[in-house]
Amino acid sequence: MASHIGKLPVAIPAGVEVKIDGQNFEAKGPKGTATYEIPEGITASVEGTDIVLTPADDLRPTRAKHGLARSIMAGMVKGVHEGYAKTLDIVGTGYRAVVKGKGIEFFLGYSHTITVNPPEGIEFEVPNPNQVIVKGTDKQAVGQVAANIRKLRAPEPYKGKGVKYADERILRKAGKAGK
Template sequence: MASHIGKLPVAVPAGVEVSIKGQEFEAKGPKGSDSYTIPECITGKVEGNEIILEPTNDDRTTRADHGLSRSIVASIVEGVSKGFTKHLMIVGTGYRVAAKGKGLEFSLGYSHTITVDPPEGITYELPNANEVIVHGTNKQLVGQAAANIRKLRAPEPYKGKGIKYQDEHILRKAGKAGK
């Protein structure tokens, strides 16, 4: 029995070239290129404008690899065609970010500024001094770069100050009870 997710074919949009040679999957599109090594227990083939992954045997690890491999291949295809973004908001008086070369320089209430350089394949965009947009073709790298920035000053529960994702809701706590 195969994975329910793994059974679904991956649609290849126009403008994206994909190839599978043995266990090596490669995709090239308008946003860049990426590759992935498919596990030995999965076979892949390109039929028309779809990618089909099939398990070679029927044990539990193969089913898990089957769904995971299909998800990774789908993410690569989406990344090279559209790309991925994460929006971060900087909340707090005096908290801000400025571009410094290719990297970012954060003022987050510490006695010093913090400089963050982008990993390879990641770019930063600053619409204003309180917003950062992380762009890239690799879903995992975009998420990790955004998480590393958020970790510099995670939002606190009393005033909500810190760096948060745009759609993140911070649960607020009541402060001290006054007389």
């Protein structure tokens, strides 16, 4: 029995070139290239405009990775075609971000500024001082860089100050009751 997710074909959009050489998978698109080593026992093939993955019937551990391999490959195809982005909002008086070279300098209420330089394949965009957009072709890398920036000053529950994801809701707590 194969994975329900793994059975689904991965659609290849126009403008994306896919190459499968044994266990090596490579996707090239307008945003960049991505490579992945397909786990042993899983075969991938291009049929028309789809990528189809087939697990070996006799290897149970391989079948467990069937859906994972399909999800990773689908993410790579989407990443080289459209790319991924995470938007972070900076909330608080005097809190802001400024572009400094390729990196960003954050003013987050500490006695010093914090400079974050983008790793390979990641780029930053600052449409206004209270918003940062992290972009890239690798979904995991974009999410990790955004999480690292959020960790610099995580939002606090009383006033909501800090760095938060744009779609994140901060559960607010009541302060001390006055006399």
